[in-house]
Structures are given as C-alpha cells and as structure tokens.
Amino acid sequence: xxxxxxxxxxxxxxxxxxxxxxxxxxxxxxxxxxxxxxxxxxxxxxxxxxxxxxxxxxxxxxxxxxxxxxxxxxxxxxxxxxxxxxxxxxxxxxxxxxxxxxxxxxxxxxxxxxxxxxxxxxxxxxxxxxxxxxxxxxxxxxxxxxxxxxxxxxxxxxxxxxxxxxxxxxxxxxxxxxxxxxxxxxxxxxxxxxxxxxxxxxxxxxxxxxxxxxxxxxxxxxxxxxxxxxxxxxxxxxxxxxxxxxxxxxxxxxxxxxxxxxxxxxxxxxxxxxxxxxxxxxxxxxxxxxxxxxxxxxxxxxxxx
Amino acid sequence: xxxxxxxxxxxxxxxxxxxxxxxxxxxxxxxxxxxxxxxxxxxxxxxxxxxxxxxxxxxxxxxxxxxxxxxxxxxxxxxxxxxxxxxxxxxxxxxxxxxxxxxxxxxxxxxxxxxxxxxxxxxxxxxxxxxxxxxxxxxxxxxxxxxxxxxxxxxxxxxxxxxxxxxxxxxxxxxxxxxxxxxxxxxxxxxxxxxxxxxxxxxxxxxxxxxxxxxxxxxxxxxxxxxxxxxxxxxxxxxxxxxxxxxxxxxxxxxxxxxxxxxxxxxxxxxxxx
Numbered sequence: 260x261x262x263x264x265x266x267x268x269x270x271x272x273x274x275x276x277x278x279x280x281x282x283x284x285x286x287x288x289x290x291x292x293x294x295x296x297x298x299x300x301x302x303x304x305x306x307x308x309x310x311x312x313x314x315x316x317x318x319x320x321x322x323x324x325x326x327x328x329x330x331x332x333x334x335x336x337x338x339x340x341x342x343x344x345x346x347x348x349x350x351x352x353x354x355x356x357x358x359x360x361x362x363x364x365x366x367x368x369x370x371x372x373x374x375x376x377x378x379x380x381x382x383x384x385x386x387x388x389x390x391x392x393x394x395x396x397x398x399x400x401x402x403x404x405x406x407x408x409x410x411x412x413x414x415x416x417x418x419x420x421x422x423x424x425x426x427x428x429x430x431x432x433x434x435x436x437x438x439x440x441x442x443x444x445x446x447x448x449x450x451x452x453x454x455x456x457x458x459x460x461x462x463x464x465x466x467x468x469x470x471x472x473x474x475x476x477x478x479x480x481x482x483x484x485x486x487x488x489x490x491x492x493x494x495x496x497x498x499x500x501x502x503x504x505x506x507x508x509x510x511x512x513x514x515x516x517x518x519x520x521x522x523x524x525x526x527x528x529x530x531x532x533x534x535x536x537x538x539x540x541x542x543x544x545x546x547x548x549x550x551x552x553x554x555x556x557x558x559x560x561x562x563x564x
Numbered sequence: 565x566x567x568x569x570x571x572x573x574x575x576x577x578x579x580x581x582x583x584x585x586x587x588x589x590x591x592x593x594x595x596x597x598x599x600x601x602x603x604x605x606x607x608x609x610x611x612x613x614x615x616x617x618x619x620x621x622x623x624x625x626x627x628x629x630x631x632x633x634x635x636x637x638x639x640x641x642x643x644x645x646x647x648x649x650x651x652x653x654x655x656x657x658x659x660x661x662x663x664x665x666x667x668x669x670x671x672x673x674x675x676x677x678x679x680x681x682x683x684x685x686x687x688x689x690x691x692x693x694x695x696x697x698x699x700x701x702x703x704x705x706x707x708x709x710x711x712x713x714x715x716x717x718x719x720x721x722x723x724x725x726x727x728x729x730x731x732x733x734x735x736x737x738x739x740x741x742x743x744x745x746x747x748x749x750x751x752x753x754x755x756x757x758x759x760x761x762x763x764x765x766x767x768x769x770x771x772x773x774x775x776x777x778x779x780x781x782x783x784x785x786x787x788x789x790x791x792x793x794x795x796x797x798x799x800x801x802x803x804x805x806x807x808x809x810x811x812x813x814x815x816x817x818x819x820x821x822x823x824x825x826x827x828x829x830x831x832x833x834x835x836x837x838x
Contacts, residue, residue: 279656290709297686364573382820384770497679518681538682
C-alpha cells in the first residue's frame, strides 16, 4: 500500500488510541501507580504502628536510606541476593539451553517424552511445586535422604535447612526446576524455526558448521537469549514465596534476600518506612540490571505499526 | 534443524526426563499411599499401597470447597476484565501511532518488573483505605492490574503477526475503523485471545502472595493459600497435602497442554518478528 493512501486513512487528530488505552491505564495507575508513589513517600517517613493509629507520618528525609547504607546486614543481604540470583539464572539458562540443543539430536520418542515432561512441570502451580519439594526434603520422611542413605552414606535424619548452603540449593532447585521448561521449550522452538533454506544456502556456499552457527543460527537465537536472561533475572531477583513457604513462614535471618528483608522489616517489625526504603533500593537495582532489556523492548513495541 | 540422534543426547534426555519428572511422580504416588507408607522413614520409589483416603481427607478438610469456589470466582472475574481491557489497549499499541506511546509501553514493561513483595506494603494500605481487603472484588481488582501489562504485551505480540493489509482493505471498502476492528481484526485475534485468556487464568489461579496478604479470613482463602495452611506448628499432613496439590494442579495442566505451543512462540515472537 502506498504511503499516500495510508496517510488518507489515518485521521490527523487521532483520539482513538487514547480512548483505547484509557481504561487499562486507569486500573494500572490506581492499583500499581499509586502504591509506587506511596512507596516513595513512605521511604522518606518514619512509619510504624504509632503512625498507622494516628494517621500522621513523621518525615525524616533520607534517614531511612542513610541508616540502611550504614547497616552491615543490608550489604550482606544485597550481596546474598545478587549471588543467589546469578546462580539461579546461570543454572536455569545453561541447563535449559543445553537440553534444547540436545533435543535436536534425540530420537523421536525420547524427545516427545521429554517435551511432555517439561510441559507437565511448566504447568505445575508454584505453590504445588514448593509443597512437593518440601515433602521430598522433609525432615523425617525424605525420599532424598533415604535414597542417599541407601547408597551407603550416613545422613540419618537430616534437616536440610540448618545449613544455608544446602537450604539455598533446595530453594534454588525449586526455582530452576520450575524455570527450565519455559527456557528449553522457547529455545527449542526458536531452533526449529531456523529456515532450512538458509542453512542449506550457507552449506552450499561452503560454510563449515561453526560458521553456520555464528552467522545463521546465532543472530536468530540472540534476541531470544536476551529476553530469556532478562526475564529470568527479573523473576529470580524477587523470589519470595519459595523461601517463605519452604521455611515455614518464618525464615531465619541467614535466609533473608532483599524481598524477604523488606517484608520482614514492614510486616514483622512494623518499620514500614524502612521496609519501603529497602523495597525502593531493590527496584532500583533491578532496573539497573535490566535497563538494556527494557530499552530494547520499548524499541520493538514502538517501531511496530 | 533435526540431526541424526546421538547416544549421548539420548542418555542425557533419559536422565533429564527422570530428574524433571520425579517430583511430579512423587506427588502423585504419595497422594495414593496409605498413611503408614507416607509416614515411613524408609520410603520406596514404587508405591506398595493404593488408597484414596488422602483425597477424601483433603476434600473433607475445612475450607476446601470455599477456597475452590473463591479461586474460581476470582480467576473468572480477573480473566474477563483483563482480557476486555487488554484487547483495546493492545490494538492501540500494535496498530496506531500516538504521542506518549513510548511512555505507555515503558510503563507496561517497568510495571511488570516491580517486585510484588515491594508493592505489598502500600498496596495493603490502599486497599484498607478503600475497604477492599478481605473481599473477592479487591483481590480480583489487584489481579487485573498485575496481569494487564503482561496480557497487553502478549496480545500485542499476536497482533504484530497479523498483516495490516486486511483491515486496511476493509477501510478502503468503506468500513469504519470500529467495524474494521470488530469484524476483521477481532476474529483474526481469536486464537491469540484464547491463549492469552488461558495464560491469565493460570497466573491468577497460581498466585499466592497477594491472596495470602489480602484475604485473611478462613472462608475467603484461595486454593494456594489453603494449600499453605496444611503446615501448622504441629507439622504437615503430607498425604492429604499431596492429594490437594494434585487436585490444584490438574486444571492448570489441562489448560496448559492446550496452549503451550502458542505461548512458547508468543512470548518470543515479538522479538523475532517485531
């Protein structure tokens, strides 16, 4: 269609788009926008039980942030959150991508079985997954402990969560186990969408398999890796329910990540202002890490149409 | 892209199936074991007993029917409203240009990465002020807000793959813009709408944290929160918990198998074809 007809079809003063987005925008602004604004104001206030009752907050400027940045626990929690997030993202992307590439070389029956298993796991609700893992690693009746014992080790009855390394491994295990299906199936779908003609043309032109991978397959896969890694960072950074439920709704302070730390400060200690400050710093760190992804996505959405 | 199968890939695939599938297998088999076998310090991989008493126990447990009903109501309201609103908004960003579009898209994307646990504090204060805590409406409204950005973005992905020529042809033929959207674009969007609806259903059905904070009284729980209530200070009822978990997972598994192909391509399609 020529650009002249296109111009004629689009009215000059176009109210349309605004009418279309207004209802959605209104809900988002009320339920998400206002709380974000309130979170920011809250982080500059001292807001505890007394302030909830009186309804009058005490403004304290940057005191909450200053106190946090001076508190060694904050830095420990921040570091722990980054390490834990990195480990989970790396594990799920590496395993997920590896399985996707292996699926190309499996025989049809195994590939179908693996695909079905992955979809089944993908469909399992988070809380059901957590309950299963909690049961597999329970204190007394753990199938994992008894299997290890049967192999000749002596683990006796074992509380897996007294040691934070094994505890975090189990929490990370639940997260990675739940994340692998999405990653594997997405990468596999992308791999099977690489046009055959392109591969054949490259082969005819004398490209070896490494060159084909670099100049044909990689450019198609790269944007998908960017999306998957960014989404994994966003999801894994804010892991809350897994830690909360696996540790019976009262995680010890060695298990605090930013999300749990903010929650405990607010709902546990009733220091809502402090909790809000932590939450805000958490949002900023996440935005910093995923800035590139957001920019890229905005471009995609903007260019289209 | 498929190559000749290799022994290494097949062996790895076999172990991947075992490791990924085992937790699900363990849930289902545990749910059919009798009490003595569940509470055994020497559990066996293959079940030795078969009983449905865990299911009977779970169904007769306080709160099962009310939480099932609550989950269904909340989820249906959420899906209906968010899909309705998202359809309009996605057409706007996929089909028109307007000032502020970039900011709108940025808002959608940034909102999706706001950590729930961070927003809960002010959100709870807001809902308290609106007297919406502990109500189905309050929970559904919150779910709509959290699910909308994703729904809009996913629908946009589907729309991006529908060529604009068809509706423009309709415009040339004298359709108004509304008619072109309703009679030409909407039917073409149908598969995308179904997939997105199911995805919204699954997210709302699975949500735990918001329901945990917003719905406090026993008769207002949703299924995931009810599941979490199996662990008390005296311990956990493992057998009934596994039975209840299986029941909670079944609708999602069914829906999921219907749409998984669409979602796998839908999420990433925007990046390739954008």
